[in-house]
Each structure stands twice: as structure tokens, then as C-alpha cells.
Amino acid sequence: MTNTKHTNRLQLGSGIVVFLLAATMVSAADHRNLAATMMFRGSSGAKKPAASEFGLGPRISASGRYVATLAAERQLRPRQMQTVRVTVIDGSGQPVDGATLTINGGMPQHGHGLPTRPRVTRSLGGGTYEIEGVRFNMGGWWEFKIAVSFEGDTDIVTFNLGL
Amino acid sequence: MTSKLFLFTPGLVVLSAITGFALSNSNQWSEAELATLQSLSLSELEPLAVDPTNAAADDTRAAALGEKLFFDARLSANGAVARATCHQRDKAFRDSIPLGRGVGKTAKRTMPIAATARAPFLFWDGRKDSQWAQALGPLESAVEHGGTRAQYAHAIADHYRTEYESVFEPLPDLSAVPSSAGPAGNEAAVAAWTRLSNVQRIAVTRVFVNIGKAIAAYERRIEFGPSRFDQYVAAVTSGQPGHGILSGEEIAGLRLFIGRANCTQCHNGPLFTNNEFHNTGVPPRPGMPTDDGRLSGATAVLHDEFSCRSQWSDSRERCPELEFLVSRDHALNRAYKVPSLRNVAERAPYMDAGQVATLAAVLDHYNRAPAAAAGHSELWPLGLKARDLHQIEAFLRTLNGPIVVNGHNSTEAVR
Numbered sequence: 160m161t162n163t164k165h166t167n168r169l170q171l172g173s174g175i176v177v178f179l180l181a182a183t184m185v186s187a188a189d190h191r192n193l194a195a196t197m198m199f200r201g202s203s204g205a206k207k208p209a210a211s212e213f214g215l216g217p218r219i220s221a222s223g224r225y226v227a228t229l230a231a232e233r234q235l236r237p238r239q240m241q242t243v244r245v246t247v248i249d250g251s252g253q254p255v256d257g258a259t260l261t262i263n264g265g266m267p268q269h270g271h272g273l274p275t276r277p278r279v280t281r282s283l284g285g286g287t288y289e290i291e292g293v294r295f296n297m298g299g300w301w302e303f304k305i306a307v308s309f310e311g312d313t314d315i316v317t318f319n320l321g322l
Numbered sequence: 323m324t325s326k327l328f329l330f331t332p333g334l335v336v337l338s339a340i341t342g343f344a345l346s347n348s349n350q351w352s353e354a355e356l357a358t359l360q361s362l363s364l365s366e367l368e369p370l371a372v373d374p375t376n377a378a379a380d381d382t383r384a385a386a387l388g389e390k391l392f393f394d395a396r397l398s399a400n401g402a403v404a405r406a407t408c409h410q411r412d413k414a415f416r417d418s419i420p421l422g423r424g425v426g427k428t429a430k431r432t433m434p435i436a437a438t439a440r441a442p443f444l445f446w447d448g449r450k451d452s453q454w455a456q457a458l459g460p461l462e463s464a465v466e467h468g469g470t471r472a473q474y475a476h477a478i479a480d481h482y483r484t485e486y487e488s489v490f491e492p493l494p495d496l497s498a499v500p501s502s503a504g505p506a507g508n509e510a511a512v513a514a515w516t517r518l519s520n521v522q523r524i525a526v527t528r529v530f531v532n533i534g535k536a537i538a539a540y541e542r543r544i545e546f547g548p549s550r551f552d553q554y555v556a557a558v559t560s561g562q563p564g565h566g567i568l569s570g571e572e573i574a575g576l577r578l579f580i581g582r583a584n585c586t587q588c589h590n591g592p593l594f595t596n597n598e599f600h601n602t603g604v605p606p607r608p609g610m611p612t613d614d615g616r617l618s619g620a621t622a623v624l625h626d627e628f629s630c631r632s633q634w635s636d637s638r639e640r641c642p643e644l645e646f647l648v649s650r651d652h653a654l655n656r657a658y659k660v661p662s663l664r665n666v667a668e669r670a671p672y673m674d675a676g677q678v679a680t681l682a683a684v685l686d687h688y689n690r691a692p693a694a695a696a697g698h699s700e701l702w703p704l705g706l707k708a709r710d711l712h713q714i715e716a717f718l719r720t721l722n723g724p725i726v727v728n729g730h731n732s733t734e735a736v737r
């Protein structure tokens with residue numbers, strides 16, 4: 160929900176920027192980038208979230224059940240097979256062990272998913288899980304989604320990653 | 323929301339046309355653009371990783387043997403096809419006929435060899451997961467080399483015994499093995515193969531596999547050398563002006579390539595490929611069967627006789643590329659491997675079956691983004707003008723460079 164609000168504000172904001180731009184006809188590389196970005200396929204309607212929404216977390220799951228934090232052994236880079244760890248805690252700050260984690264994701268602006276099928280290969284205790292087989296095949300905004308299934312409920316944590 | 327965006331679009335087109343014009347002849351790049359340029363530079367290429375599946379990969383004697391085998395026409399059914407027939411040295415190790423021509427006619431265009439040691443999957447549908455496994459495919463294919471593995475084992479015993487034994491192990495006794503036998507040959511060859519004992523089959527296959535590993539040890543050393551584009555990036559990222567290295571048209575094309583034309587979505591990194599598989603709506607070649615590309619390729623590589631997981635692999639580690647592979651996903655339907663764009667201007671015709679004759683026609687395809695014959699194209703119409711397309715083409719021509727073998731430019735230089 161908060162996500163949608165964010166998106167609206169952002170779209171309005173960039174609309175105004177573009178309007179001013181068009182009016183003043185300023186020509187600078189950055190502005191041209193913005194124009195170019197907005198001309199990319201709009202059909203998916205996905206608008207990149209604010210910079211504050213990016214990163215390895217902590218992120219709250221969609222229904223607020225869990226808080227998850229990612230950790231990468233090295234800075235995430237395109238085209239490399241990588242291993243990440245995620246630590247999941249519940250609303251009272253207790254680590255969530257024994258959950259089933261399902262990984263999904265993709266590039267909302269391009270309409271494609273992850274190029275590999277990453278999965279949890281080890282549970283390290285303390286709510287931490289190792290996820291192997293993570294790869295991003297281009298730079299840009301990726302969504303990395305972890306569905307946490309525990310005691311019959313599933314809640315999804317979405318990370319926005321800038322590659 | 324969508325309508326609001328839509329209202330702004332005409333203004334944007336005008337705006338970007340004007341600013342695009344103003345910038346197209348300058349070298350002005352933003353920090354983000356400079357980072358993108360750097361990411362495409364050959365200097366970003368990491369040292370070649372070891373191939374755990376091929377213990378001979380970095381053995382120079384294996385590479386020397388592999389080079390001879392690569393050029394040896396005795397490794398074919400009719401004695402006239404070497405790997406060098408399809409991968410010619412003066413053609414950047416590719417042929418220039420639309421479909422690879424061996425003993426018969428293949429359904430696919432020959433892929434270039436340079437830098438394929440860096441690709442997790444080989445062939446247009448990625449049905450092989452190593453250079454050595456890839457080298458073995460055409461040897462047994464009826465329409466390419468058209469031979470059988472027993473025949474190749476005999477050829478090694480007859481012509482390369484010493485070299486082979488110095489790299490690998492003593493050759494098995496082949497006196498009881500018929501001159502032609504293999505699981506993929508004609509009826510007689512398959513029948514002869516089934517008559518062999520399990521021990522004989524394993525012995526013959528081991529020699530066959532080692533042929534692939536020797537060829538891979540050679541092919542691994544074939545890389546792309548720096549192009550004018552790389553010189554340009556070296557200049558502008560160190561604060562020097564790049565004109566004189568690239569023309570205004572070429573620079574404008576580069577700007578489109580990494581910007582509005584969105585090519586770096588797939589053609590990214592120093593080899594201009596993300597090494598993945600995408601459906602770009604390239605129509606099948608008329609008269610050729612419509613294949614489903616990666617959809618079958620992904621399943622094939624999981625079950626390949628010579629995969630990283632097979633008994634023939636030297637790897638004792640896990641095989642992450644197979645372990646985390648995406649298969650049986652409809653997005654793979656008619657998805658093909660993204661080819662490197664280095665030296666691309668020298669290897670018309672284009673695409674998996676050589677369906678597209680010229681670079682201009684390739685760019686026209688991207689601009690129109692037609693619907694796919696099957697599956698879904700990931701492209702959308704670019705709305706570029708003829709001039710823009712010319713500029714992108716001019717840029718692609720700046721990616722020509724030498725083919726480097728063992729760190730030296732290949733003897734017959736590539737124009």
C-alpha cells in the first residue's frame with residue numbers, strides 16, 4: 160500500500176520536472192536520460208521507487224509479519240552467479256527459523272523475471288538462510304522477492320536492488 | 323496515471339529530439355553514462371576462470387593438440403570437414419554462409435568461437451554447458467562432421483598417439499573396435515556401437531571426450547582484441563576528448579545504443595552479451611523447421627551426455643549453472659542466446675539461422691519489433707528515425723578488433 164502512494168507522488172513529481180524542462184528547453188544529459196527513461200515501454204506501468212526504497216534492508220513484508228535483511232558476500236554485480244544471505248525476524252524481533260523461503264523477482268520495467276532459479280540451500284540458524292544461484296543479467300532496477308512461509312502463512316518481502 | 327504520462331509524451335519527443343541533436347556531436351557524458359561505457363570496455367573483462375570440468379583446459383600441450391585437431395579434416399565422415407571449415411581463421415573463426423555447412427546443411431548458423439570460454443552455455447539454444455561438450459556435438463552430427471566416436475578414436479590412435487598420451491592417458495586397445503561405431507551415427511554405426519561391450523564403449527567415449535577437451539584447451543585461448551570503441555572509452559574515462567577516435571555519427575550511435583535504443587538491456591558487459599536467452603521475435607527461416615530455442619535447449623543441457631554433471635566432467639564440485647537453471651518456462655520459447663556484438667560487422671548474415679542479411683536489416687527489426695512467431699518478443703517498437711538507425715550501425719562497426727589467440731593477434735588479421 161505504502162508503495163503505491165510512493166509511486167503516485169513520484170510520478171507527479173517527475174511530471175512537473177518534465178513540464179518545466181519542456182518549457183525552458185534546458186538541454187543537459189541528465190534531463191535527456193529522464194526523457195529517455197519515460198519513453199521506454201510504459202505498458203508495464205512500473206515506476207522506479209525512490210532511492211530510499213532501495214537496498215538490502217531491513218524491509219518489512221507486505222502484511223507486516225516479518226522483517227528481512229539481505230547480506231551479500233560481495234557487492235551485487237550483473238552477470239555473476241552470487242550467494243546472498245537473508246535474516247528474517249518476526250514482529251517481536253525473534254529470529255524466524257524453520258520457514259520455507261521461495262525466491263522470485265525480475266525487472267518490473269522490462270517485464271522479465273530472474274534468469275536463474277535461486278533457492279535456499281542452507282539454514283544457518285538465528286533466522287538466517289543462505290540463498291544460492293542469484294544472478295542479474297543487466298544493470299538497473301530489480302525486484303528480489305522472498306516469500307516467507309511459516310506456520311501456514313505466507314508473506315512476501317520485496318527488495319528493490321539497483322545493479 | 324497512464325493518461326497523465328501520455329499527455330507529456332509529445333512534449334518529450336520534441337524535447338529529446340532537440341537535446342539529442344544538441345548533444346549528438348559532443349563528447350559530453352554524464353557520470354552514469356561513463357560508468358556504462360566503462361562496463362562495456364574490454365578492459366573490464368575478468369581473467370579467464372578455470373574450467374573445473376576440463377582438467378586439460380590450461381595445459382599448453384593439450385592446446386597444441388587441440389589446435390591441430392581443430393584444423394584436421396580427418397575428423398569428419400568425408401575427410402573434408404574440420405572445425406576450421408565452419409570457423410575460419412580469417413573470418414573471425416566463423417563461416418560466412420547463412421547456415422553452417424559441413425557434410426550436410428545444418429539448421430543453424432555457426433556461432434563465433436572467440437571468448438566462448440566465458441559463456442556458461444553454448445550454441446544458440448544453450449544445449450551445451452562447456453566448450454568441450456560443444457566441440458563434441460558437431461563431430462557426431464550427421465550434417466556437420468558426420469563421423470562416429472569410434473572413428474575419431476581410431477584417428478587419434480593413428481595420427482596423434484604420442485601427443486594424446488602425453489596429455490591424457492595411454493590409449494585403450496582399439497583393435498577390436500570397428501572403424502565406425504557410435505550412438506549417434508547411421509544405422510550401421512549405431513548397431514556396431516550396441517555390439518560393443520560396456521568397457522569398450524567407455525574406452526572409446528573417453529578418447530572422444532578428450533578430443534573435445536583438447537579442442538577446448540585451444541579454443542579457450544581465442545579472445546577478442548581491443549576495438550576503436552575500447553580506445554574511445556579509455557580516452558573519455560580518463561578525461562580526454564574522444565573525437566578523432568570515434569566520429570560524431572559513431573558517438574551519436576553509441577549514445578542511442580546505451581540510451582534510447584535500449585540495446586544494453588541484453589548486449590551488456592565487456593562482451594556485449596548478458597549470456598542469457600531472450601525472445602526477440604526474429605522470424606524463423608522460411609523452409610526450416612520452427613524450433614523453440616532455449617525451451618528445448620534448457621531441457622537438453624540438463625540431460626546432456628557430456629554436461630558438467632556427467633561422468634565425463636572432471637569437476638568434483640557442484641554445477642551451479644545446471645543446479646539453478648530455468649527450464650520448462652514459457653518465456654524460454656523461441657528465446658536464443660544473446661550473441662556478443664564484438665566484430666559483429668564482419669559476420670553477416672545475422673541471427674540464429676542467418677535469417678537477417680545485413681546490420682541495417684537487423685536495426686530495422688529492432689525498430690519495428692514484430693511479434694514473435696511463437697512465445698513473446700521482449701522487444702517493443704523503438705520509434706527511431708532512419709538517421710538514428712544509421713548512427714547505431716556506424717557505432718556497431720566501431721566494435722571490430724583483432725582476434726587474439728594466446729595473447730597474440732591471429733596470423734591472418736581480421737579486417
Ligand SMILES: [Cu+2]
Nearest residue numbers: 266269297587
Ligand atoms: Cu531487464
